[in-house]
Structures are given as C-alpha cells and as structure tokens.
Amino acid sequence: MQKALLPLLFACVATGCNSLLDDFTNLEAMEQHAEYALPLIDSRVDLRGLVGKVDERFELTVDPDGLFRFIYSDTVPSVTSEPVFAAIRSVARGIPLQITKRRQEIDFPLPNDASLDVLRLKAGQLAYSLPNPYPQAVNVRLTLPDISVGGKPVTVSGQLPAYTGTGAPPALSNADAPLDLAGYELAFPDETFTIEYTIDALDGTPLDPGRGTIAVLSNLDFSYLKGYFGRTPYPGVDDQLEINFFENYLSGEVTFEDPRILVRVRNSVGVPARAVVEELNVVTVDGRVIPVEGEIVDEGFSFAFPREPGQNSYTTYVIDKSNSNLLELLDAKPVALNYKISALINPNADPSTKGFLADTSSYSATVTAELPLYGSAANFQVADTFAVNLGEQYGEVTAATLRVTTDSEWPLDLEVRGTFTDAQGNPLLDLTDGQLLIVRANSVDASGNPTGSVQAAHDITFSGDRLALLRQASHLVLNASFATLEGGTRPVRITNQQELRVRIGARLTIDKP
Structure with a gap:
C-alpha cells in the first residue's frame, strides 16, 4: 500500500512540480515580485486504485461484503507422471521371452510392487525367431494373447522346411524388420503374460519347441497405464x-x-x-x-x-x-x-x-x-525512497509552500516524516519539522467499519536556506507510520467503499532580479 500512497501524496515534491514550474518559467511576462496559488492534484481513490495489480503474483481482491484482501x-x-513411466520403461528396454513349452505364463517385470491390468503402447518392437530343428517340415504358430490391437492378438504363423542336419536350422524370423507395437495394448488379467506356441508336423503331430525359440519385446514405451502402481x-x-x-x-x-x-x-x-x-x-x-x-x-x-x-x-x-x-x-x-x-x-x-x-x-x-484488511496496526512504520530533481533551473522561485489536504474514509492514521538527501545519501534537510499526520483515522462501528470522513490539512514550506538545500537534493526518503484506533488495539475493516481524497496545491513566490 505504501508504494502507491506515498508517491501520490508527494507527487509534486518528487516530480509533479517540475513539469508545472517548467511551464511557469517559460512565461514571457513575469512580475518582479509575485505570488501564485496553483492547484496541483485533486484525486479521489480507493485502495484498489492505489495498489492495483502489482505483478502476476500479487493482486488486491474484494470480498462480497467489500472487504479488501492482499x-x-x-x-x-x-509435476508430470514421467517418474512412473520412466520406471516401467527402464525394465522394458528388452524383455526376452524364452519359449520352451507350447503354453507358458511368465511374470512381466514391474517396479514398486505394481500390478497393472492394462498398458497402452506408444512405441515398441516385437522380434521373434522360431526355428525348425526337426528333419521334417513343420507348421509354426506364435500367439501372444495379451498383446492386441483392435481386439486382435499378435499372431504369426508359417511353414518351415525340414532341417538337413547341417548349418542353422530353418526359422521363421523378423529380426531384420521387428513388428511395430505402437497402438497395441498389453493386458494382464491374471498378473501374468501368456505365450502360446505350436510347432506341428504336417500330419498334425505336436512337437516340442526347439532350442533357440525366442521372442523379444524391446524399447517399450507407454501412453496409458491402468492398475495398481505401488x-x-x-x-x-x-x-x-x-x-x-x-x-x-x-x-x-x-x-x-x-x-x-x-x-x-x-x-x-x-x-x-x-x-x-x-x-x-x-x-x-x-x-x-x-x-x-x-x-x-x-x-x-x-x-x-x-x-x-x-x-x-x-x-x-x-x-x-x-x-x-x-x-x-x-x-x-x-x-x-x-x-x-x-x-x-x-x-x-x-x-x-x-x-x-x-x-x-x-x-x-x-x-x-x-x-x-481486517485487523489492527500500532506504529507500523515503513520507508521508501523517491528521486527528486529540482536543481537550479527555477532561480526566480524564492519560496514555495505546498498544502496537502486529505479527506479520508479510511480507519487508520498515516503519519509521514521525510528527509531530502544528496546523491551520496547524505541528509540535507527534513521535509517538515517532525511528523505530519497526513491521513486521520475515522471512528468505526462494532464491526470495524468507518462511520464517516475526516479531513487533515498541512502546509510544507521551502524558502531561504531550505529552498537552497532542496535544489541540491537527489532523493526524498519517506518514513510512513500507520496506526488504527486506540493505539492499534481496535480491529478495523478496509473496504472498497472507503475513499481517500487528496488535494495538493502550491503557493509560489517569484522575485526576479
């Protein structure tokens, strides 16, 4: 709140007078000695108008009953689901399925005691090598009922010639072009992975799988998992x-x-x-x-x-x-x-x-x-620094008086003390002799709501040595003290219905050489 209120109250001292005096000193005709009364600011604001939305992390909101909230x-x-998927990928880079029976069930390696019903694949390959070690032609068929797409399980089949007894036996293999499993689903209804494999003589006689009969799942990656994840x-x-x-x-x-x-x-x-x-x-x-x-x-x-x-x-x-x-x-x-x-x-x-x-x-x-903004404050003091630059360009101004008048519906006192400093931070002069009660607190009802409006008015004068020191100033350090009623022991409410009117006028004395 202080970031917006203090610059408003002292906009003339900090920056506002500069532009106004610029216009003033550009007048072609000017009396040798004259006084001018000039209105500088007449503004009505509520707290939202002073603060607004400072950045994306801060805003001032209004409750239905009008109460402000910082x-x-x-x-x-x-945080994405990547840790779980990464853990499953790490054990699914390569899963060899050694086929030694016509039907077998194996456990699928899952981390963290997970028990999954469905895994939807977005990548992966299936390679297989189904040899015929027998001296007769055979029919082979591999079915993986738990890997399917569109309800159809993975199935490969073919006929192999007889093995001559020398060299590598004939085999049904896709080692050079593995089956792309993107879009397939893995299902584990009994927490096992089933392999069905038949190798039969042409007359239908069942045979046992030969040595080196294998399928390999590799580079599996998943888009959807269903089950218990541990x-x-x-x-x-x-x-x-x-x-x-x-x-x-x-x-x-x-x-x-x-x-x-x-x-x-x-x-x-x-x-x-x-x-x-x-x-x-x-x-x-x-x-x-x-x-x-x-x-x-x-x-x-x-x-x-x-x-x-x-x-x-x-x-x-x-x-x-x-x-x-x-x-x-x-x-x-x-x-x-x-x-x-x-x-x-x-x-x-x-x-x-x-x-x-x-x-x-x-x-x-x-x-x-x-x-x-429902609470209390006792001598709650804040400070901020504002750049000023009056310099020597307004030589004809020999005295300046600022009148600050506030009409406040806010239930708090605001007192300020200010010090002008040079570029090195050395103090030059005080804004006033002691503190100014810029805003006076209203009385409140039993619910902490103000009951009216209170006015406060103060003059701030610069002349002689004070004006000379003011011309050397580069910054104004303001110390503001907030307090609610009864020494900060009375809780009060600040709402969007409460308004602060600030009026600042200047009386300038001009003496031309």
Whole structure:
C-alpha cells in the first residue's frame, strides 16, 4: 500500500512540480515580485486504485461484503507422471521371452510392487525367431494373447522346411524388420503374460519347441497405464513466494484477524495420492527462517483424483490460525514463503485400490497467502525512497509552500516524516519539522467499519536556506507510520467503499532580479 500512497501524496515534491514550474518559467511576462496559488492534484481513490495489480503474483481482491484482501500467489511448474513411466520403461528396454513349452505364463517385470491390468503402447518392437530343428517340415504358430490391437492378438504363423542336419536350422524370423507395437495394448488379467506356441508336423503331430525359440519385446514405451502402481513417491518442485507487505518495514506491529495460506492442488493423475510437505517456512524481514507448524507439515493431506483420463480434480487445503502457527509467523514480519510440496501415490499401499496414469497426467500446487484488511496496526512504520530533481533551473522561485489536504474514509492514521538527501545519501534537510499526520483515522462501528470522513490539512514550506538545500537534493526518503484506533488495539475493516481524497496545491513566490 505504501508504494502507491506515498508517491501520490508527494507527487509534486518528487516530480509533479517540475513539469508545472517548467511551464511557469517559460512565461514571457513575469512580475518582479509575485505570488501564485496553483492547484496541483485533486484525486479521489480507493485502495484498489492505489495498489492495483502489482505483478502476476500479487493482486488486491474484494470480498462480497467489500472487504479488501492482499493476495500473494504462485504456482510451481507441473509435476508430470514421467517418474512412473520412466520406471516401467527402464525394465522394458528388452524383455526376452524364452519359449520352451507350447503354453507358458511368465511374470512381466514391474517396479514398486505394481500390478497393472492394462498398458497402452506408444512405441515398441516385437522380434521373434522360431526355428525348425526337426528333419521334417513343420507348421509354426506364435500367439501372444495379451498383446492386441483392435481386439486382435499378435499372431504369426508359417511353414518351415525340414532341417538337413547341417548349418542353422530353418526359422521363421523378423529380426531384420521387428513388428511395430505402437497402438497395441498389453493386458494382464491374471498378473501374468501368456505365450502360446505350436510347432506341428504336417500330419498334425505336436512337437516340442526347439532350442533357440525366442521372442523379444524391446524399447517399450507407454501412453496409458491402468492398475495398481505401488506406493510411489512423486518428486516436488521447490519455490519461493514473495510477500512484499513487509518489504519496507521499519518497526511497529500489525495484526490480521483471519489470515490464511491456501494450498490448492490440481491433479490429473487418476490414483489416490497424498501431498507431502517437504519444506514450508517463512523468511522474516530480519532474515530469520521460521518453519510453519501444524498438521499439514506433520501429516500432509489427501487430494482428489479424476476417474477418467483428461479430467482434472482440485483440492484446497487451508492453513489458518486454528491449525498452525500462522499468527506467530505474521507477527515475525515475513517477506517470503519457501515451500516444496511432493506427492505419494497410493499412500496406504492397498493393491485393491486401482487407478490410471496417462503420459499427460500431472499435478501442480498453487500456494496463496491471503492477508484480509481486517485487523489492527500500532506504529507500523515503513520507508521508501523517491528521486527528486529540482536543481537550479527555477532561480526566480524564492519560496514555495505546498498544502496537502486529505479527506479520508479510511480507519487508520498515516503519519509521514521525510528527509531530502544528496546523491551520496547524505541528509540535507527534513521535509517538515517532525511528523505530519497526513491521513486521520475515522471512528468505526462494532464491526470495524468507518462511520464517516475526516479531513487533515498541512502546509510544507521551502524558502531561504531550505529552498537552497532542496535544489541540491537527489532523493526524498519517506518514513510512513500507520496506526488504527486506540493505539492499534481496535480491529478495523478496509473496504472498497472507503475513499481517500487528496488535494495538493502550491503557493509560489517569484522575485526576479
């Protein structure tokens, strides 16, 4: 708030007078001695008009009842389902299927105690070599009933001539052109992979598979998985959310009645999961790091998951004064919130709980800090610095008086103290003798809402030595102090109905040589 309010109140001192005096000194006719009264600013604003949307991580919102909220929000990059797919790919680079029986069932290697019903392939190859070691012609047929496309399983068949007894036996093979499995599905109805192979004499006599009968699955990659994926950790992404409310803080206290931190999870991973908070702490204005305490850190929280691919589910966990040390953290004046939120798939390790994963599945977490403008402040001081440049170009001005008048519906006092400095930061002169009560607080009702409007007016004069020092100034350092009623002990509400009117006028004295 101070970033917008202070420049408005002193726009003339910092920049506004320059352009006005430029026009003034360009007048061709000017009396030897004259005084001019000039209106500079007459502005009516509410708090949203002063603050607006500072950047993509901060905005000022209005509740249905008009209450303002400072909103600091950030979303970490999405965490995809790649860790699960990568783990399965790592064991599916090459799977040899040694064929020694006419029918056999083998276990498909899956990580993390996973038990999958369906795997949809987006890449992969099947190669096979089916030799005939017999001195008679044979018919061979290989069927993989658990690998299918359009409901039709993989089947290859052919007739091989008799083996002469020398050299390599004749074989049905596709080693030079493996079958492309993109678009196929692998199904494991009984958690096994079935191979059916027949080698028969031409009269139908069944024979045993010869040595070297083999099929090889290689370079398998998947677009969709369905089943139980094991108790699998998902890595998180750490980030920092800046909270600039206390950025220019000097001293004093401010209390929020109902602050909260929201952790909102968007999830398109179709399995039960639990958020795991690996890191959650605040960095204070004095450099301390204080951990957030509460059940979210100790236990995490479960978040909803979709039942169909392509859908998203949303879960919001609220951290407030009832389940954490949030009020203590705000008392410490935080300037940033550090967080890292991971996930644990199938946290209960229940094999009967099944779901799905697509290669497009992901989850992301948005962390939002909400500071409602319902609370109290006592001598809450902030400081900021503004460039000024009056120089020597207005030599005919021998005295200048600024009158600052405010009509405020806000339930807070605003006092300012200012010091002009040179380019090296050395103090030259004070803005006024002591502090100025620029904005006076209104009385409030039992709900903390102001009951009227209060006016405050002050003159700021520069002449003689003060004006000479002002010409040397390059910066104005402003120290602002905010306070609510009764020494900051009375909670008040700041809403979008409350308006601040600021009027600044100048009285200039001109003496031409």
